[in-house]
Amino acid sequence: DQQVKQNSPSLSVQEGRISILNCDYTNSMFDYFLWYKKYPAEGPTFLISISSIKDKNEDGRFTVFLNKSAKHLSLHIVPSQPGDSAVYFCAASAGGTSYGKLTFGQGTILTVHP
Amino acid sequence: DTGVSQNPRHKITKRGQNVTFRCDPISEHNRLYWYRQTLGQGPEFLTYFQNEAQLEKSRLLSDRFSAERPKGSFSTLEIQRTEQGDSAMYLCASRKTGASSSGNTIYFGEGSWLTVV
Numbered sequence: 377d378q379q380v381k382q383n384s385p386s387l388s389v390q391e392g393r394i395s396i397l398n399c400d401y402t403n404s405m406f407d408y409f410l411w412y413k414k415y416p417a418e419g420p421t422f423l424i425s426i427s428s429i430k431d432k433n434e435d436g437r438f439t440v441f442l443n444k445s446a447k448h449l450s451l452h453i454v455p456s457q458p459g460d461s462a463v464y465f466c467a468a469s470a471g472g473t474s475y476g477k478l479t480f481g482q483g484t485i486l487t488v489h490p
Numbered sequence: 491d492t493g494v495s496q497n498p499r500h501k502i503t504k505r506g507q508n509v510t511f512r513c514d515p516i517s518e519h520n521r522l523y524w525y526r527q528t529l530g531q532g533p534e535f536l537t538y539f540q541n542e543a544q545l546e547k548s549r550l551l552s553d554r555f556s557a558e559r560p561k562g563s564f565s566t567l568e569i570q571r572t573e574q575g576d577s578a579m580y581l582c583a584s585r586k587t588g589a590s591s592s593g594n595t596i597y598f599g600e601g602s603w604l605t606v607v
Contacts, residue, residue, distance in 0.1 A: 380532075408594060419494070419581055419598035420533065427594075451546050476521055476585060476596055477546070480532025 379403045380468050382481035389488050397484050399466030402447065408475065411440060411451045418489040423464075424451070427473040442461070456488045459476045494599035496582050500606045503572055510568045513582030522565050523596065524557055525581040533581055533598075539565060540587075567588040568586075572606045579603050 381400045387419040397411075413418035426433040426440045426449070433437045433440050439452045453460055463485050467478040495514040503509050515522045520541050525533035536555070537547045539588055541562035550556070554572075559565040579601040585594070 388598065405602070410596070412598070417579075417601075417603070418495075419600040422595055422597060425594060475524055476538060476583075477535045478523075478525075478533070478596065479535070482530070483530055 377402075377408075378482075380465055380466055380479045380481040382464075382482050382484050386481070386485040386487070389456045390488065391458055391488055391490050392455045395451075395460065395486055395488065397451045397453075397464050397466075397486065399449045399451075399481055400447060401449075401468050401479075403468070403470070403479070404447070405451045405470040405474075406479070407470045407471045409440070409449050410465060410467045410469075410478065413460075414465060416463075420465060440450045452488075454487075455458060456486075458488050458490050461486055461488050494582055494584050494597055496580075496599040496602050498602060500602065500603045500605075502607060505574060505583055505606055506571055508568065508570045509604060510566050511580050511582075511604075512564060512566050513584075513599060514564045515582070515584030516597055518585075518587045519584035519597075521585045522559055523567070523583040524565070524567050525583065525598075526551070527579045527581060527601070528577075536540055536567075569604070570606075574606045577604055577606045 410425040411423045414420045424438045440477045463483045467479040492582040523538040527533040539559040554570045581601045583598045585596045
């Protein structure tokens with residue numbers, strides 16, 4: 377049972393353009409969502425997060441949008457840079473004592489071409 | 491470096507041997523988590539600690555897996571009688587509980603690669 381899904385295994389974008397990575401979830405108990413970036417042979421690096429009480433959170437070039445009714449979130453990167461090329465994981469957590477037990481999607485490989 | 495530290499970074503072992511991984515969380519982080527990641531998949535939650543107390547271990551993959559955090563600081567993950575299917579990256583993460591939103595951020599270490607031959 378895949379509770380967090382990233383349906384696009386890969387995404388290719390030109391430098392300077394917008395990258396949009398998508399994530400869907402099924403568990404309505406999830407109330408906190410995070411995006412991580414990962415390079416091969418390294419651990420995930422935190423990018424940005426959003427609580428279910430918000431529908432948007434912005435940090436520099438990164439914006440995360442949450443649509444609770446659709447159980448969908450997306451990460452926008454503007455403008456995209458070659459250094460953004462990596463695997464991006466969406467993760468979700470329920471609140472309370474369960475917080476921190478993250479459920480991850482399968483990841484999307486982002487390639488930004490110069 | 492004040493991030494989450496894991497060692498060894500790489501371990502190659504023969505099937506049937508025991509292996510132990512160590513994680514040093516960020517200072518003052520009271521929650522510590524262990525995850526496993528296999529190729530092509532996202533990390534999978536295994537277990538976590540609040541200080542020295544192991545609050546959940548039902549997701550540990552089998553009774554060959556065990557974890558400790560004896561003094562509430564560093565933690566170890568041991569795999570006994572390793573099998574080839576145990577080959578994966580083992581990730582440690584930590585956070586500090588609190589009311590601020592920054593307490594919701596979970597920081598990962600660089601992981602420990604295990605190859606069982």
